[in-house]
Each structure stands twice: as C-alpha cells, then as structure tokens.
Amino acid sequence: DLSVRARRALENLTREKFRELKQENWCLNKAYQAMAQQFEGTKQQIEEQQLRMRRLEEENRRLKEDAEKSHREEEATELLSLRQQAQELVDENDALKMTVHRLNVELSRYQTKFRPLSQEEHLKLKSLPMRGPPPPWLLDMKYLSPLLLAYEDRIREKEDINLEHEMKNFRVRVEELVKENEDLHEQLNKVNCITPTEWQQLQTQAKLILEENGLLREQLEIQQAKAKGSHRQRVQEASKLTKQIAILEEKKHSQEEEITGYQKQLEALCSTCEELKAKLKRRIAAEEHFALVNDLKSRLQREQEKKHHEVEDLMGKMASLQAQNKKLLLEKNSFTAEKMILKAEMEATQKTNRRLKKETGLLKLQLEKSMEKEIAAHHYLTNLIGLVEKIGQERDHLILLARCLEKENHGVLNKIVEGSLRLGRLEEKVKVYRKKVSGKLGDINLKMTEQEQEFAEKAAQYQQELKHLQCLLQDKQESLDEVLQQKRSGTG
Numbered sequence: 033d034l035s036v037r038a039r040r041a042l043e044n045l046t047r048e049k050f051r052e053l054k055q056e057n058w059c060l061n062k063a064y065q066a067m068a069q070q071f072e073g074t075k076q077q078i079e080e081q082q083l084r085m086r087r088l089e090e091e092n093r094r095l096k097e098d099a100e101k102s103h104r105e106e107e108a109t110e111l112l113s114l115r116q117q118a119q120e121l122v123d124e125n126d127a128l129k130m131t132v133h134r135l136n137v138e139l140s141r142y143q144t145k146f147r148p149l150s151q152e153e154h155l156k157l158k159s160l161p162m163r164g165p166p167p168p169w170l171l172d173m174k175y176l177s178p179l180l181l182a183y184e185d186r187i188r189e190k191e192d193i194n195l196e197h198e199m200k201n202f203r204v205r206v207e208e209l210v211k212e213n214e215d216l217h218e219q220l221n222k223v224n225c226i227t228p229t230e231w232q233q234l235q236t237q238a239k240l241i242l243e244e245n246g247l248l249r250e251q252l253e254i255q256q257a258k259a260k261g262s263h264r265q266r267v268q269e270a271s272k273l274t275k276q277i278a279i280l281e282e283k284k285h286s287q288e289e290e291i292t293g294y295q296k297q298l299e300a301l302c303s304t305c306e307e308l309k310a311k312l313k314r315r316i317a318a319e320e321h322f323a324l325v326n327d328l329k330s331r332l333q334r335e336q337e338k339k340h341h342e343v344e345d346l347m348g349k350m351a352s353l354q355a356q357n358k359k360l361l362l363e364k365n366s367f368t369a370e371k372m373i374l375k376a377e378m379e380a381t382q383k384t385n386r387r388l389k390k391e392t393g394l395l396k397l398q399l400e401k402s403m404e405k406e407i408a409a410h411h412y413l414t415n416l417i418g419l420v421e422k423i424g425q426e427r428d429h430l431i432l433l434a435r436c437l438e439k440e441n442h443g444v445l446n447k448i449v450e451g452s453l454r455l456g457r458l459e460e461k462v463k464v465y466r467k468k469v470s471g472k473l474g475d476i477n478l479k480m481t482e483q484e485q486e487f488a489e490k491a492a493q494y495q496q497e498l499k500h501l502q503c504l505l506q507d508k509q510e511s512l513d514e515v516l517q518q519k520r521s522g523t524g
Contacts, residue, residue, distance in 0.1 A: 039421070046417055057406065064399065071392065078381065085378070095516075133275070137186070198256070205248070212241070360518065367511055374504055423458050 043417065053406070057403075060399075068392075071388075075385065078385065082378065085374075136281075194259075198259075202252075205252070209245070360515075363511075364515070367515070370504075370511075377504070
C-alpha cells in the first residue's frame, strides 16, 4: 500500500511538474510571439516614418525645382522680350538715321538748285506735327522709295562725272603721246642715214620714253588712287556733315521746343504777374504775411521731420528685414544640418535594427535549443517514469511472491529485504534525478526570465527611440511648414 501511494504521489508530482513546465513553455511562447509582434509593429512604424521623411524630402525637392524652373522661365521670357524690343529699336533707329541722312542730302541738293523759302511760304507749308506720334508713312520703307531712288541717281551722276573727267585726262595724254610719236616719225623720215651712235641714242631715248610712260602710268594710277581716296574722304566728310546737320537740326528742333516752352512760361509769368498786380491791389498786411510765412515754415519743418522719421522707420525696417533674411539663412543652414543629423540618426537606427534582428535571430536559435533541451528532458522524464513503473510492478510481483513463499521458505525474506533495499536505492536515484531535472528547469526558467527582461528593456528602448524620432520629425515638419509659409509670404 505504501509503495502504491508513493508511486501515485510521484506520478502526481511528475504530472504537475510537467503541466507547470507546459504552462511556462506556453507563456514563454506567448510572450515571444507578443514581443515579435511588437517588434514587427515598431519596424512598420519606423518604415512608415522613413517613407514620410522620403515623401517630405521629395516634396521639398519638387517645390524647389518648380520654383527654380518658374524663375528661370520668367527670366528667359523677359530676356527674350527685352532683346526683341532692343533689336526692333536698333533697326528702327538705323532706318531713321539712313532716311534722315538721305533727306538731308536731297534737301541740300534742292537748296543748292533752288532758292530758300520765305517765312510766309514756310507758314503756308504743312510740315510734320510737332506733337503726337509720327505718321506711319514716315517709318514705312515703301513710301520712302523715291528718296532712295533719288539718292542712287545722284550717286550714278557723280560716278559718270568722275569717269568723264578721267577719260578726258586719258584722251589728252594719249593725244600728247601720239603727237610725240608723229614728231619722232617725221624726224626719222628727215634723217635717212642714221649712225649707230644716233641709233643707240634713239634706243636710249625710246627706253627713256618707255620708262617715262611707265612712270607716268604709275603716277596716273597713284593720282587715280588719290582721287578715289579723296572721293571717299569727301563722301565720309559729307556723311559727317549730314550727321552734324541732322544733330544741329535736332538741336534746332529742341531749341524751338524750348523757345515755345519759354514763350508759354513767359505767358504764364505774364498771367501770374497780372494776377500778382491784381493781388497787390488787395495785398495783405505785413503782420499777416509774416504770420503766414511762419505758419508755412512751421508746416514745412513738420513735414520735413515727418519725412525724416518715415525715412528712419524705413531704414529700420530695411535693417530688420536684412537681419530677418540673415536669420532665415542661418535657420536654413541649421535645418540642413539637422536634416543631416536626422539622416545619420536614421542610419544609426537602421544599423541598430539590423543588429537587433541578428540578436532576435540568435535568441530564436537559443530558444529552439532550449526547446530541444526541454523535449529531451521530457523524454528523459517519461523514460524515468516508465522505469519507476516497471520497478513498482517488479516490487508488487516480488511482494506477491514473498507472500506466496513466506509460508514455504523463510530464506526468501532476505531476498525481500534486498528487494526493499534495492527499491530504496532506486527511490534515492529517482530523487537525485528529480533534483537534477528541477535544477535544469530552474536554470531554464532563469534564462527565460532574463531573456524576457532583455526583451522588455529593448522594447522600452525602441519605444523611447521611436518617440524621440517622432518628436524630431514633428519639429522638422513644423520648421519646414514655417519656412514654406515664410517663402510664400515673401513671394506674395
């Protein structure tokens, strides 16, 4: 009976221990799953924060690129329009200069041919309007073609005159040479017999004449070149004179405008003089005049002080705006530095995440090893329980045999005693094995508790890091919003 009770008690204890171990294993698995889920959640949050950071960086880059593109396009369009306007103005100016020059030439030619007009004739003529825009026919080249044709006719006439003059000179020179040749022929006819010395003299004279002719040709070419150069100089001088005439006419026109302005001023002064004369008749007393002058002086002084204060306020505002601009630049630099620091922190967190992944992998391996050890201990315990059950069965069998053989032989009692001793030894061995198993289970429990504590500390650390990163991201977002608002207000 005692052995059965002891065996049942042992079985109950082992079952309870096994249940406790199962419960602890289940709790550990649950805690590990919860930690894994929490780690996955933190990982997802970090990835979401990284995605937000990337989106913000892309938006910031896109906004900068859009602003730069719009600024460049505006500058390019402004430059193109300004260049086109400048080119159009240059073309119009050149065309007007040419037309003015040709008109001046034609007018000078006309004045040389015909007499100048009188003042009455000038008044009767309807010239260009003094005020308002110029008429369209003055700027259109189609209407100015007669002037150009007249100018080309004058150039052709001058060229024909020069050619006729040169041809006359050449004809005179040729006639002189022909006369000289005729004289020489007459002399040769008169003198039939020519001595060699005379022949040599004639040859030398002919050579000299030829050299003289070459020199005369060279002189003629030089004179022609000089004539062309002088013609060019005269043309240049004529163009300069026409330009000077145009400038003088412009000056004359401006002086006439000034004279008309002075006449108007004179008329206005006359009217003011008459008004002053009328006012002098009903003039103010000296005291009132002094009072008015003092009042006006005080008003002028107040206005000057007011303007001075306004200028000082504007200068202060300008200084504050410059300081604010510098401050914004410094904030921009600090934001870029903070951005770089955040990038470095993100890289550090990514490195820590990788390290933690490796550590979790190692912990998984350790947990698998501990599970394998637990399964081995479980198998060992089942084998031990089977052994104990076998020993109990053998003991029961021996007790039955002892009861059966108690009557037959008293020597069997020694065997029973030995069996009981053997049973006691086996029970002691079972106790030792149980102690060893309990020690191993305690070590496993300690390791699991340590691992749980490490997981809890790491989870708390991750949460703190995540909170810190969230705070940094929020500050960065606020600063970016402020900078964008300031830019919008600045552009607005």
